[in-house]
Amino acid sequence: MHLEFLSLGMLGGGLLGGAGIGSLFYKRLQKQLRKQGYQINTIEQLYNEVQRSSLRLDQNYLETIEALVRALEARDMYTRGHSDRVNQYSVAIAKKLNLSETEIEEIHHGSLLHDIGKIGVYDHILLKPQALTDEEFEMMKSHPQLGVEILGSVESLKKHVPIILHHHERQDGSGYPLGLKGDEIPLGARIVQVADTWDAMRSDRPYRRRLDLEIAVGRLREASGTQLDPNCVDAFLAAVNSKTGRVLSA
Ligand SMILES: [Fe+2]
Structure with missing residues (x-):
């Protein structure tokens, strides 16, 4: 009808x-x-x-x-709010990069869904309060593919697959699941990588405290060009207040 x-x-x-x-x-x-x-x-x-x-x-x-x-x-109570923060940072980067309204909207929704595959990760790994063992980490690394299995067949959501599948790739090809390099990684995924890395550094975990703002900025700069897309890092740093780490209004 x-x-x-x-x-x-x-x-x-x-x-x-x-x-x-x-x-x-x-x-x-x-x-x-x-x-x-x-x-x-x-x-x-x-x-x-x-x-x-x-x-x-x-x-x-x-x-x-x-x-x-x-x-x-x-x-997962420890990652509560993570999707929303990654979403906020990702949209700020996309705006700084002057992407189109349509692209910004796709990044808005894709960034919210980036970790959706974690729904399929076992509790004893997802909720473990200590750092993961190598074996557990390998299982955790399956979450991008699990996300694709969950959403890849949903017609209205499959456009978000590039972000979901590739948000753990790295510029130098050392990431997963495919080891894509540089511009081979879809732009949306490169944007979410920066936002995700920042939020991980700035969030407390049961086994470690969050990094101070200055240290986190330094680490982000160090990772620019090796793990993270330098343009996306620059756009992020231009989009946040260097004293508070809060996103500046666009
Ligand atoms: Fe992830």
């Missing part, structure tokens, strides 16, 4: 925005709509209905992302 509305509505919207509607065509369309059982008197009403349906779809889409992120964070 929605799809039918959508295609007819786009037709109506296009015509309404154009030179006008030929009366013969308009009558034919009304007749056709009546035949199909729609209780709609004008194309304008149809167009408005499409607009409302589209808003509902957008709302459902955002609510789906929100529910997935909250499901992840409900499992």
Whole structure:
């Protein structure tokens, strides 16, 4: 039903925005709509209905992302808030890089979902209060692929796969899962890497305290060009207040 509305509505919207509607065509369309059982008197009403349906779809889409992120964070109290902070930093970097509105929106949603594969990691690893052993770390490293398995078949969410799959790659090729280098890594993933690295350094863990601001900035600079994309690091440092570490308003 929605799809039918959508295609007819786009037709109506296009015509309404154009030179006008030929009366013969308009009558034919009304007749056709009546035949199909729609209780709609004008194309304008149809167009408005499409607009409302589209808003509902957008709302459902955002609510789906929100529910997935909250499901992840409900499992792991130590990473609670991590997705939101990475999201805030990622969007700030994207804006500093002057990306388009569409790209910024994709980074906004993709960064929220970047760690969604952790839903599939065993509790004794995900919730372990000490540092992971090598073997446990190898299992934790499966979360990008697990994320793709969870979301890769969902039509409206599969566009976020590049961020989910590649957010642990590194500029020098030493990351995972594929060991991509430099620009082989999708830009969204390079942005999230910087945001993720920063949040990891600036968050307390049960087995270590967070780094002081100056030390964290120094580490980020050291990693620029080897682990992290230098342009994304520069954009991040330009987007945060050097005294507080808070994101400056764009
Ligand atoms: Fe991750």
